[in-house]
Amino acid sequence: MYSIQTIVKKLHFGTNIFLGVSFKMFSDEAKFIKTEKVLVVSKLSKYEHEKIRHKNLSEQELEALIRNRGTDYEKLIHHHELHNRFKENVVSTLRNMGCEVEVVNRLNYTEDKVEKADVIVPTGGDGTFLLAASKVKDNKKPVIGFNSDPNRSEGYLCLPKKYSTDIRGAIEKLQMGKFDWLMRSRIRTTLMVSEEENLTPIYLHGIDAEDSIPECSCSISGVKILPVLALNEVFMGEKLAAKVSHLQMRLNGSTQMTNLKCSGICVSTGTGSTSWHLSINRLPAQSVAELLRLIDIDATEGKDSLATILSEIYNKNLIFPPDDKRMGYTIRELISAGVWPQPKGIKPRGFATKVEVKSNCFDASLVIDGGVSFNFNDGAIALLEVFPEDALRTVVLKD
Structure with a gap:
């Protein structure tokens, strides 16, 4: 019989081994990043969001509206100016190092601009990094992020916080090849629907950027690969959180579907395992x-x-490597009573290389990276897979 202390030591040893090897699976490709043309993707501050939402108001009217709401206006302006100063520092540093720089945000960030750039540099936090990644469709274009507010944001996807005050040092390391490639797996979603309008993207950030994500048109019998890859996760379930989600799930090409009642299904990448996946299962x-x-x-x-x-x-x-080819699925709040699930035996959490989910929901959505949603109602089927060509090329800097 093991003592509690022995069990803890063994568990801790196993954790250290896991964490020690999880970031060593890098590509052996030549390490070189061209930085002649840099596309800086800047976040929209909360103040800028307010200005866009209330574009018909004057500055004074907007301030009054925000103050009457009870929001700390001075704090809002402070963080807006803080981000703008950081962004300008990134841009000026890059230009002083001989780089041609273009700055975009959520409203004017396009795939055409991605195509013309050598490297994509999101400046903000993890949300801005996810936005930047959403336009990169292959595994060739590197995406390297700076955390503009390291005191308030973890910025797991960005470079370590110390580089927020050493932008030049980070760029020099990239130019000298002092980094390792990290190919972050992404989820490709194929959606099968009976009505083509169900493939119209719905934006969840309060601002609809024209042409941000092209609308899907059904190619064959209502089957379409969605035009955005999931770097963090794909969620499927009723839009109203209080409603039970009726879903069917099949793993790894199995012939058997499992009928579920739950609060939705979250399918995560290794990158996303530090995010919603971790929060759900913690x-x-x-x-x-x-x-x-x-x-x-x-x-x-x-x-x-x-x-x-x-x-x-x-x-x-609960955390697994960002370049893992598996997906981690979680059935949220799985109802395990009476006849549910049908058949019995499915684990509420596990790994899969292929996940198929059929909706029996009333008013549901399929949400990619918390930013864009597609209707996912009765009869719709989603097939989730990971392919090497869909990976996102990022870096880990060497100290």
Whole structure:
């Protein structure tokens, strides 16, 4: 019989091995990044969003509207100016290093501009990085992000926070090849619908950028590969969170469909495993402590307690490598009572190389990276797969 201390040591050792190897699977291709033409993708600040939403208001009227709402106007302006100063610093640094720079944002970022650039540089946080990645359709064009507000944002997809104050140093490393390639897997979604209008994209950021994502037209019998790849995740379920989602799921080409009642299905990449996937599946120290008490261990939930240590180990092991060819699926709040699921036995969380989901929902959506949605109602079928040619080319800088 192992002691609790022995179990913890073994678990911790296994976690260290996992984390140690997860970022070593890089391409052996020659490391060279051309930086003659740089496309900087800047985030829209919250203040800019407000200006666009209320474009008929004067500056004074907009300020009054925001203040009456109870929003801290000074804070809004502060973070707007903070981001703009950072963006200008990135642009001026690149130009001083001899780069030709064009700056775009959500409203005028197009695939044509991506095609003309040598490298895409999102400037903002993870949301801006996801936006920048959405227009890159192959695994050739590198995407390298700077976190414009490292004190408020983690920016997992961006370069480490120290490079937010050393932009030149980061660019020099890229030019000298002092980095490793990281090919982040992305999910390709094929949607089969009975009505072509169900393939019209719906934007979830409050601003519809014209021509941002082309509308899909059915190619063969209502079957279409969606024109945006998922870097983080694909979610399928009822739009109203309180409604039960009726879905059928099939994994890895199985001939058997499983009927489900749940709160939706989230299918994640390794990149997305640090995001929504982790939040859905995270095990809090409180739950671990309650389990330990069931086996007569007097557990607490303090910082260095056994419950906290086990919780941290469990949660770290939810994360898988960004270049993993598998997808991690999660059935949110799976109803496991009576006849559900049909048939029994499906795991609420696992890995798959192919995921097929059929909708029996009333008013559902399929959402890619939390930014663009497609109707996913009764009869619609989504096939989710990962292909090497769809990977996103990013970098890990060497210290």
